[in-house]
Amino acid sequence: MPMAATDLSALAGRLWDARTRSAACEPPTELHPELSIEDAYAVSRLNYERRLRSSKRLGRKIGLTSAAVQKQLGVDEPDFGYLTSDMAVPHGGELHSGALLQGKVEGETAFILARPLKGPGVTAAAARAATDSVVACIEIIDSRVRDWKIKIQDTIADNASSAFFALAPERRGLAGLDLTRSAMTLKINGAVRSTGMGAACLGDPAEAVAWLANRLGALGDGLEAGDIVLSGAFGPVVPFAPGDRCEAEIEGLGLVSCSYGR
Numbered sequence: 409m410p411m412a413a414t415d416l417s418a419l420a421g422r423l424w425d426a427r428t429r430s431a432a433c434e435p436p437t438e439l440h441p442e443l444s445i446e447d448a449y450a451v452s453r454l455n456y457e458r459r460l461r462s463s464k465r466l467g468r469k470i471g472l473t474s475a476a477v478q479k480q481l482g483v484d485e486p487d488f489g490y491l492t493s494d495m496a497v498p499h500g501g502e503l504h505s506g507a508l509l510q511g512k513v514e515g516e517t518a519f520i521l522a523r524p525l526k527g528p529g530v531t532a533a534a535a536r537a538a539t540d541s542v543v544a545c546i547e548i549i550d551s552r553v554r555d556w557k558i559k560i561q562d563t564i565a566d567n568a569s570s571a572f573f574a575l576a577p578e579r580r581g582l583a584g585l586d587l588t589r590s591a592m593t594l595k596i597n598g599a600v601r602s603t604g605m606g607a608a609c610l611g612d613p614a615e616a617v618a619w620l621a622n623r624l625g626a627l628g629d630g631l632e633a634g635d636i637v638l639s640g641a642f643g644p645v646v647p648f649a650p651g652d653r654c655e656a657e658i659e660g661l662g663l664v665s666c667s668y669g670r
Contacts (some may be wrong), residue, residue, distance in 0.1 A: 410446065410447060410450070411442065411443065411444075415440060416447060416450050416454065419440065419443075419451045420451045420452075420454035420455050420458075420565075422436070422439075423436070423451070423455060423565060423566050424455050426509075426552035426553075427509075427552050430509060431509075432509050432510070432551070432552055432553060432554040432555070433552060433553065433554060434553070434554060435553050435557055435558060435559065435562045436451065436561065436562050436565045436566075437559050437561050437562055443565070444561065445560065445561055447561070447565075448560075448562070448565040449565075451564075452489060452490065452564055452566070452567050452568070453490075455567065456492070456567070459490070459492045459494065460492065462494070463492040463493040463494040463495075464492060464493040465490075465493075465632075465635075466491040466493055466495070466496065466635070467521075467636035467637050467638075468488050468489065468490060468491060468620060468635065468636075469489045469490075469491055469547060469568060469570045469573070469637075469638040470487075470568075470616045470617070470619070470620050470638060470639055470640045471486060471487050471488065471489065471563065471568040471570070471640065472486040472487050472560075472568075472640075473486050473610045473616050473639070473640030473641065474608060474609075474640070474641060481558075481559065481560045481563075482559075482560070483560045485619070485623075486610070486616060486619055487560065487563065487564045487568050488568055488620055488623060489564075489568030489569070489570040490567060490570075491570070491573065491638070495570070495571065496573065496574075496575075497573065497574040497666045498574065498666075499576055499577050499664050499665065500666065501574065501666055501667070502666065502667040503548070503572060503667070503668045503669060504669050505650060505668075505669040505670055507571075508548070508550045508571060508668070509551065509552060510551055510555075510556060511549070511571065511647070511649070511668065512549050512645045512648055513546055513547070513549070513596075513645065513646060513647075513648040513656075514546070514549065514602070514641035514643070514644075514645045514646075515544070515545070515546060515594040515602065515604070515641065515643060515656030515658065516545050516547055516592070516609065516639055516640055516641050516642055516656075517542050517543065517544065517545060517587060517590075517609075517613050517638075517639050517658060518542065518544075518545040518573070518575055518638050519535070519541075519613070519614075519617050519636070519637040519639060520541045520542070520579065520634070520635075521538055521539060521540060521633055521634060521635045521636075521637065522538060522540035523537075523538040524538070524630060524631060524632050524633055525538050525617070525621040525631040526621060526624065526625050526629075526631065527621045527622030527623070527625025528625050530618045530621035530625070531618055532612055532614040532617075532618045533614075534621075535614045535615075535617040535618040535621065536582050536614050539581075539582055539614075539617075541580055541581055541582075542579070542580060542581075542582060542585070542587070542613075542661065543578065543579050543580070543661060543664075544575070544576035544656060544657065544658040544661040544662055544664045545573055545575050545576070545638055545664060546573065546594075546654055546656045546665070546666055547570065547572075547573045547638050547641070548572040548573060548574075548648060548666070549570055549571055549645065550570075550571035551563070551569050552566050553566055570638075572666075573638060574664050574665070574666040575636075576661060576662050576663060577662075577664075578661065578662040580661055585660050587606035587612065587613045587614070588605070588606045588607040588611065588612050588613075589605060589607070589659075590605060590606045590642075590658050590659045590660050591603070591604075591658070592604050592605065592642035592656065592657070593656070594643060594646065594654065594655070594656045594657075595655045596648070596652050596653070596654055597653055598653075601646040602643040602644045602645070602646050603643050604642040604643025604644070605642060605643075606642055608642050608643060609639055610640065613639035614639075616640050617637050617639055642658070648668055649668065650668050650670045651669075652667065652668050653665065653666075653668075654666055654668075
């Protein structure tokens, strides 16, 4: 049975306050052990709608695309969160001091859609056909839950632990590009901290986009033309501390960078 609307609103308010006051909170599942995945998506949606009062829709992010991370959380599918204009960091830009509670970074691709996508029945081929271009991306993740003490429901409720993202200036069409074989290198302050390939993202980043379209369709939602979709990490996530500069380069897509102010 779905949780009461008042309880969902209260959980959304706790996560919202944790972000805006820079003070991490206890896991939602500790307050409500009965919190389901569908309830968690409802909590995330409430805070997305709140963000839209002062920012614009940009798209979605996909998380938990790594088999190892899914196993760690005891799940067998990814999750998703929302992207809004207040989350976008310019290439080469800097986050202000205190913007994150316990930040981390990962290198991945972003798909820019030319056409809408809505499930059921969306395939990776359909996702590719609906894509205008792809771009190298740094996703900056953060947890408003203290010490990253999360279950799948906690991270979903917390916008899939998303915080900010930066896109490379170069966009490229998918023609002739095999993202499954594209290598990713992520550096912090010039030192290599994470490497991987597109195949780490559900075997193919386009499969992740197809999964998202179908998951959204089950919720009565969909992707729109112009949406940005972050497909999921190509390699391990690494900490992102004040004073750090992050660079992520993806073979065939170029380099993107951002910094975190002291």
